[in-house]
Amino acid sequence: MALAPEPGPDWSAALSHLVLGAVSLHAAVRSAPASRGAAAGFLLQALAATCTLAPGLGTREDCPSGAWVATVIGLPLLAFDFHWVNGDRSSANLMLGAGMALAVAGEHLGPEGCSVAGQAVLLVVAVTIAIVAVFTANTYGVWGGALLGAAGLLSRLDEDGLPLRRGDACRWALAAGSWAYCRALRTQRLQWE
Template structure:
C-alpha cells in the first residue's frame, strides 16, 4: 500500500512542476517570442488538465499531452531556429508537428506514442545542435533534458528511482523547459 500514495503524490507534483514552469516560461517569453510562449502555454495547459478534478476524461488529458508534444515542442524549437537564421529547419519542424497533429487519429495509441517520442527527440537534438554552435549553455542543458525525457519514455520499466517513469519524464521536461526559457532569453540578449 505504501508505494501507491507516493506514486499519486509524485504524479501530482510532477504535473504541478511542469505546469508552473511552463506557465512562467510562457509569461516571461511572450514579449520576445510569441511562438515559444504558445508552446510553453500548451505544455502548461496539458499539465493543468490533469490537476483539475472533473476537467476532462483520461482520453482528453492524453489528447492534450499529444497536442503539447507534437505542436508545442516544435513551436519552442521554431523560435530558436528562426532567430539563428535557420528558417528552413524552423518551418520543417513546425510543419511536421502540424501534420502529425492532424494525422494523430489515424496512428493509433502505439503510433501516437512513438510519434510523440520522435518529436521530442528531434526537437531536443535540434535545440542541442543550435545551442552548441551558438555557445548557449542553457540551450545545451534544455536540449539535454528534453532528450533525456524522450529517452526515458522509451524504457520498458514502469518505475525509475522508485517513481513512475512518466513522473520522471515530466520532471525532466520541466527542467528542460526552465533551461530552454533561459536559453531563449540569453539568445535574445546576444542578438540585440
C-alpha cells in the first residue's frame, strides 16, 4: 500500500506570514519611542503572524488563539493610541476594554462566534482610525483604515473570486495596513508636537 506524498511547503502562506510579521515588527520598533501601546499592538500582530513559521513553537491549535489575541487586543491598542493622542480618552479606554473582555470571553464564543467577533473588531478599529484620520487630515491613517477594512471584508468573501487564497489576501492587506498605520502614527505625533 503506497502512502500519499507529504504535501510540500505552502510558499504563498509562508511568504504572507513572513511579510506581515516583518512589517509588524518594523512598525513596533518604529513606534516604540512615541507609543508603547501601539508598539505592543504591532508586536502582538508580528508574533501571531510568525508563530506558524517557527517549527516546534506551537501547535495548530495555538496559532489561531495567537491570532485571536492579536486581533482583539493588538488592533484595539492601535486604535487606543489614535484616540488617546486626539484627547478622546473615553473612546480609547472603551476600545481597549472591549478588546480585553473579548479576549477573555473568546473561549466561550465557539469558532463561529470568534470569527464574527474578530471581524467586528477589525472593522470597528478600521472605521474609528479612519474617522480620526479624516478629521486630522492624516492620509496614511485613511489608507490604513481602508486596508484594514479591506482585510476584514476579504475574510468574508469566497475564495473562488480571489486571485490568492483568502488567508493570504487578508495577511497582505494587514501588512499594507500596518505599514500605513505606522506612518500615520508618526504623522499624528508630528502634528501634535
